[in-house]
Amino acid sequence: MKFASTRDPGTRTDLSTALIAGLAGDGGLHVPSTLPRFTPADFAADDSIAGVAACLLQPFFEGDPLADELITICAEAFDFPAPLKPLPVGQTHLLELFHGPTAAFKDFGARFLAGCMQRLRTSVDAPLTILVATSGDTGAAVAAAFHGLANLRVVVLYPEGRVSPRQAHQLGCFGNNITALRVTGSFDDCQRLVKQALSDRELQADVALSSANSISLGRLLPQMAYYAHSALGHWRRTGAPLGFVIPTGNLGNALAAILARACGLPIGEIALATNANRVLAQFFAGANYAPMPSVATLANAMDVGAPSNFERLRWLYPDDHALRAAFAVHAIDDTTIRETIRNGLQGLGEIFCPHTACAVAALEKLRRGGATQDWAIVSTAHPAKFEQIVEPLVGRVVPPPKALADLLDRPAHAEPMASDYAALCTFLRQRE
Numbered sequence: 001m002k003f004a005s006t007r008d009p010g011t012r013t014d015l016s017t018a019l020i021a022g023l024a025g026d027g028g029l030h031v032p033s034t035l036p037r038f039t040p041a042d043f044a045a046d047d048s049i050a051g052v053a054a055c056l057l058q059p060f061f062e063g064d065p066l067a068d069e070l071i072t073i074c075a076e077a078f079d080f081p082a083p084l085k086p087l088p089v090g091q092t093h094l095l096e097l098f099h100g101p102t103a104a105f106k107d108f109g110a111r112f113l114a115g116c117m118q119r120l121r122t123s124v125d126a127p128l129t130i131l132v133a134t135s136g137d138t139g140a141a142v143a144a145a146f147h148g149l150a151n152l153r154v155v156v157l158y159p160e161g162r163v164s165p166r167q168a169h170q171l172g173c174f175g176n177n178i179t180a181l182r183v184t185g186s187f188d189d190c191q192r193l194v195k196q197a198l199s200d201r202e203l204q205a206d207v208a209l210s211s212a213n214s215i216s217l218g219r220l221l222p223q224m225a226y227y228a229h230s231a232l233g234h235w236r237r238t239g240a241p242l243g244f245v246i247p248t249g250n251l252g253n254a255l256a257a258i259l260a261r262a263c264g265l266p267i268g269e270i271a272l273a274t275n276a277n278r279v280l281a282q283f284f285a286g287a288n289y290a291p292m293p294s295v296a297t298l299a300n301a302m303d304v305g306a307p308s309n310f311e312r313l314r315w316l317y318p319d320d321h322a323l324r325a326a327f328a329v330h331a332i333d334d335t336t337i338r339e340t341i342r343n344g345l346q347g348l349g350e351i352f353c354p355h356t357a358c359a360v361a362a363l364e365k366l367r368r369g370g371a372t373q374d375w376a377i378v379s380t381a382h383p384a385k386f387e388q389i390v391e392p393l394v395g396r397v398v399p400p401p402k403a404l405a406d407l408l409d410r411p412a413h414a415e416p417m418a419s420d421y422a423a424l425c426t427f428l429r430q431r432e
């Protein structure tokens, strides 16, 4: 399949080119030129996530040099589970996406992208440096996924003092081909430095650069797999479609569910849960789309004032009325996040991370409004990643899962970096 740009539906780019480039040439986002249609019968019963992923992604990879490797890439990337756990309150499940190396859903996309890039970089190419700005989870997932891969390096920029101590530790604990830069500045400063570098041709004549942010097709496409896998399993067991309530910031995770539904998977309603950043809530309530500066919340991985994937939503639903009719958006404030974590789900003792808590609170609103169908709350991170918020609320220690505990046991180091573009360029050139 070829890929178009959200800004020019007539362009045609190969998958591999799109994966390496990140953005489309005209500054838009890459989107599939057509959407394949599936029925549940197209998937083997009881297949693993890796098996479902390979089947689902095959049409997107058709004709690309990576097509022959797709099954192996899926098997390597999806080597940890995404269980759909029934909760003892009616018709409600938890889709746990935190069983990967850094205990957040971004491990799926980052590992898949790394598998693709590793195969696209041959040993004769100059090393490729992946530049990432992170407010926490993205950088760790990308660092873990690319750690130790030949001919690929990762430079992660994070705002010093503004990520949690555990997040900072995860960013600095890899070493080898991964460098963490602790920037004196905000996340927006980090992102500005990365964007400037990625559009600087002079710099890129000396240093081969690429990105791995949530607009990358190599992260978006594989995220469809866990929605397909859980919805197919639920469909086979019950004959009913499964709805998803998805914690949302840049719309990367949610868009994967939306695409999977558009490809015919048995997915019911999709509800987006945001934090107090209200840009999507206001648009879905009927206002014009108006990006705004982000505000800091307890669910910091969703502190987004201009969701980068919004262009893809508009591509899928060119008519604003149809777009607003396709989803519900619920904005959840910090007070409600705290209450939700403190209460668990109706006192069941389930512990949620602050992002997942937004989805829980959104579902509670939906249920109060009379929604009786089957829903899955999408659990985007393990609560132990945000222990400073969660532990005081639940009144006990939340032990990290083993993979995360192993990372926390390693020594960590980050280089200091001024929020200054010239300093970043000097650093990148010196590493060549």
Ligand SMILES: *Cc1c(COP(=O)(O)O)cnc(C)c1O
Residues within 6 Å of the ligand: 104, 105, 106, 137, 138, 214, 247, 248, 249, 250, 251, 252, 253, 254, 301, 302, 355, 356, 380, 381
């Ligand atoms: C990144 C992240 C989100 C938001 O995902 P988007 O794809 O940006 O919408 C939600 N929860 C956690 C834990 C995250 O790391």
